[in-house]
Amino acid sequence: MFQRNRSFSVLYGIQRTLLAVFYLVSVLSLFWIIFYLLDDVLGLQGFTIILVTIAYLVLVVLGYSFIHVISYIPSNLAGAFDPVQNAIADGSIQSAGDLARELSAFMVNFFNFAFFDIEYALVKIKNVRSSWPAEKNSGEGGLNIGELDKRNETVIETIYVGKIKVQEKTGHLYLTPMIFGEENLGYIAVITRHRLWKIFMHLLTEFEDHFVDDQVVHILAGASGKLA
Structure with missing residues (x-):
C-alpha cells in the first residue's frame, strides 16, 4: 500500500x-x-x-x-470516517441498508468519550428499515419509530427526545435529521449514557451535515438513478 x-x-x-x-x-x-x-x-x-x-x-x-x-x-473525525467513504466509492457499500448499518456502527465505535459516549445508534434512510450496528443490535430497543418519524418531519437540527430504557439501562435519546438541500433523507437516533451538552448536540448536527448527507445521496442516486 x-x-x-x-x-x-x-x-x-x-x-x-x-x-x-x-x-x-x-x-x-x-x-x-x-x-x-x-x-x-x-x-x-x-x-x-x-x-x-x-x-x-x-x-x-x-x-x-x-x-x-x-x-x-x-x-x-475525517480520517476515521474515510474508510466508510472509500467503501461507498469502491462499491463495497451499495444499498441504503448497508450504509445505515455501517454508519450506526461507526458512530458507536468512534464517539466513545467521557462526555460524549454513544451507546446505541439507529439510522433510518427514507423508507429503508432502521438499522442498528450488529454488535449492539437491540431490535428497536423500545423506541417508538412512528414518533421519531413524526419528530423528524419538523426538526432541522439535533434535538433531545428524552430518557429511554434499553436492555435494562437508562440512556438519553437524541434525534438528528438527515437533510440535503430541501430533501429530508431520514434521521439518526442515538442513545447516550449521559445527557449531552449543547456543544455535542451541535457536533452531531455538523457531523450529519458535513459527512453523512452527501454519502446518503450517492447511495440513493446509485440505487435508483435519482435522489427521490
Whole structure:
C-alpha cells in the first residue's frame, strides 16, 4: 500500500499539543496563585489546603478530559470516517441498508468519550428499515419509530427526545435529521449514557451535515438513478 504524507495530521497533532501545554501552564499558574492566597494571605491550615488541592486536581482532570474530547474529534473525525467513504466509492457499500448499518456502527465505535459516549445508534434512510450496528443490535430497543418519524418531519437540527430504557439501562435519546438541500433523507437516533451538552448536540448536527448527507445521496442516486 502506498504511504502518503499526512501534513494535516501533523498540524492537528501540533495544535493539540500546544493546547495541552497551554492548559498545563495555565492550571499550574492558577494553582500557585490559589496556594499563595490560602497559605500566605489567609493563613489556612494544612488540612484545608490539602482538601482544596484535591478538589482542584479533580477539576483539572475533568477540564483536561473535556478539552481532549473537543480537540480530538475535529482533528480525527475525517480520517476515521474515510474508510466508510472509500467503501461507498469502491462499491463495497451499495444499498441504503448497508450504509445505515455501517454508519450506526461507526458512530458507536468512534464517539466513545467521557462526555460524549454513544451507546446505541439507529439510522433510518427514507423508507429503508432502521438499522442498528450488529454488535449492539437491540431490535428497536423500545423506541417508538412512528414518533421519531413524526419528530423528524419538523426538526432541522439535533434535538433531545428524552430518557429511554434499553436492555435494562437508562440512556438519553437524541434525534438528528438527515437533510440535503430541501430533501429530508431520514434521521439518526442515538442513545447516550449521559445527557449531552449543547456543544455535542451541535457536533452531531455538523457531523450529519458535513459527512453523512452527501454519502446518503450517492447511495440513493446509485440505487435508483435519482435522489427521490
